[in-house]
Amino acid sequence: MSHRSNRTVALTTLGCKVNQADSDEWIRQFGALGYELVDFGEVADAYVVNTCSVTHVADRKSRQLLRQARRLNPAALVVATGCYASVATDEVARMVEVDLVIGDQDKPRLVERVHSALEGDDEQPLEALGGALRVFGARHRAFVKVGDGCDKFCAFCIVPYARGRARSVDPNHVIARVRALISAGFREIVLTAVHMGSYGRDLEPSTTLRALVRRVLDETPVERLRLSSIEPEDFDLDILDLWQDSRLCRHFHLALDSGCDATLRRMRRRYLAADYHRLMQSIRDAVPGVAITTDVMVGFPGETEEEFATSYRFIEEQEFAGIHVFPYSIRHRTTASKLPNQVGPEEKHRRTEAMLALAARSAARFRQRFLGQVVPVLYEGSTRTKDGSLTWEGLTDNYLRVRVESDIALTNQVVATRLEACAEDGIRGILLGPVPEIRQAGADLNILSAASR
Numbered sequence: 001m002s003h004r005s006n007r008t009v010a011l012t013t014l015g016c017k018v019n020q021a022d023s024d025e026w027i028r029q030f031g032a033l034g035y036e037l038v039d040f041g042e043v044a045d046a047y048v049v050n051t052c053s054v055t056h057v058a059d060r061k062s063r064q065l066l067r068q069a070r071r072l073n074p075a076a077l078v079v080a081t082g083c084y085a086s087v088a089t090d091e092v093a094r095m096v097e098v099d100l101v102i103g104d105q106d107k108p109r110l111v112e113r114v115h116s117a118l119e120g121d122d123e124q125p126l127e128a129l130g131g132a133l134r135v136f137g138a139r140h141r142a143f144v145k146v147g148d149g150c151d152k153f154c155a156f157c158i159v160p161y162a163r164g165r166a167r168s169v170d171p172n173h174v175i176a177r178v179r180a181l182i183s184a185g186f187r188e189i190v191l192t193a194v195h196m197g198s199y200g201r202d203l204e205p206s207t208t209l210r211a212l213v214r215r216v217l218d219e220t221p222v223e224r225l226r227l228s229s230i231e232p233e234d235f236d237l238d239i240l241d242l243w244q245d246s247r248l249c250r251h252f253h254l255a256l257d258s259g260c261d262a263t264l265r266r267m268r269r270r271y272l273a274a275d276y277h278r279l280m281q282s283i284r285d286a287v288p289g290v291a292i293t294t295d296v297m298v299g300f301p302g303e304t305e306e307e308f309a310t311s312y313r314f315i316e317e318q319e320f321a322g323i324h325v326f327p328y329s330i331r332h333r334t335t336a337s338k339l340p341n342q343v344g345p346e347e348k349h350r351r352t353e354a355m356l357a358l359a360a361r362s363a364a365r366f367r368q369r370f371l372g373q374v375v376p377v378l379y380e381g382s383t384r385t386k387d388g389s390l391t392w393e394g395l396t397d398n399y400l401r402v403r404v405e406s407d408i409a410l411t412n413q414v415v416a417t418r419l420e421a422c423a424e425d426g427i428r429g430i431l432l433g434p435v436p437e438i439r440q441a442g443a444d445l446n447i448l449s450a451a452s453r
């Protein structure tokens with residue numbers, strides 16, 4: 001039996017960058033098997049919904065996407081995976097729209113399982129298919145998972161139940177993966193893990209995140225290297241000296257969750273607001289122009305009006321480059337689900353709206369500081385405006401979203417751009433640098449289908 005396929009697959013991803021990294025890996029593996037990637041709204045032979053369970057809204061959205069997949073093609077194989085599929089396996093498996101639920105332990109074999117289910121072939125392990133790395137989809141930024149799981153059991157969080165204990169990927173595998181992605185044409189690599197700060201502690205011999213980043217810089221031709229979220233309590237300041245290397249993106253995502261100490265203690269976070277502030281200061285001193293983004297949760301059980309106001313004031317003073325605001329949502333099995341004084345939905349909504357407005361102001365102030373500067377922007381893709389012109393969009397290393405008008409294709413190009421004016425959620429720019437020739441990807445590149453991600 002041939003193990004190549006001319007079938008189509010559609011993937012959609014909810015939630016965090018670790019989910020995104022998992023999906024990216026599956027996209028590559030589907031590509032290696034000859035699958036064509038199609039948009040999630042199109043008819044496909046298989047649909048994979050990489051679900052999230054961070055809130056009730058995420059659960060609901062996960063279910064909606066699974067139903068949508070079934071409606072799009074009643075004959076398709078519909079696969080649920082990710083955190084919601086792991087923590088609510090029975091509930092998901094009972095959905096008539098779902099054919100296959102792939103839990104946390106089975107995720108490395110997801111593509112193999114889908115392929116077997118479609119081809120009726122249960123025998124051939126994926127490894128036997130071999131072959132070089134093949135890619136479909138956009139090639140500007142690739143997520144490389146360096147760890148999964150978490151041991152911290154913060155009071156509100158379902159992740160340790162859904163993804164298991166913290167475990168790190170062998171650094172040699174990380175290096176090999178980064179090299180392969182770069183030779184496939186990727187310009188920016190994002191190292192991602194659920195609990196990045198504890199990277200390497202479980203390995204034998206043990207190692208550190210700093211040592212891993214050093215190796216990626218030394219042993220691969222990476223052009224841009226970004227780290228996803230690091231937990232404030234596990235942030236080792238020694239890592240900051242590496243940022244003298246301009247290939248490291250000046251961007252840190254440090255989940256704060258609350259700026260009020262009493263709330264932080266109930267959340268079982270392991271730092272206080274003052275610790276967080278000191279950390280931000282150290283980072284800003286070491287990395288000028290750095291973007292610090294964060295997550296903030298509102299309406300945690302027992303969060304009084306005064307606690308919310310304390311958190312709000314603290315956040316207002318920090319000048320974050322971006323804030324993800326989450327209203328607290330009960331997750332069964334977590335400690336917080338049993339706490340008294342749950343905050344009502346209307347109050348949660350009011351606090352969410354207030355925090356979102358603060359987030360928008362804070363991000364706008366951050367953007368303002370960079371107007372007039374000329375910076376390299378990695379362009380990702382374009383949209384056509386009503387008047388027919390093309391607007392290209394990309395990111396600076398310090399997480400500013402920049403849009404320029406250009407008739408020349410800029411996808412996956414790094415171009416010097418002057419930052420002209422603030423727009424609603426980004427900056428309007430003007431191209432200054434020459435647009436480089438389209439970079440030739442390595443010989444093993446095989447673009448199978450354009451896909452928006």
Ligand code: SF4
Binds near residue numbers: 150152154158159
């Ligand atoms: S550190 Fe806390 S919030 Fe983050 S994944 Fe672990 S348990 Fe969840």
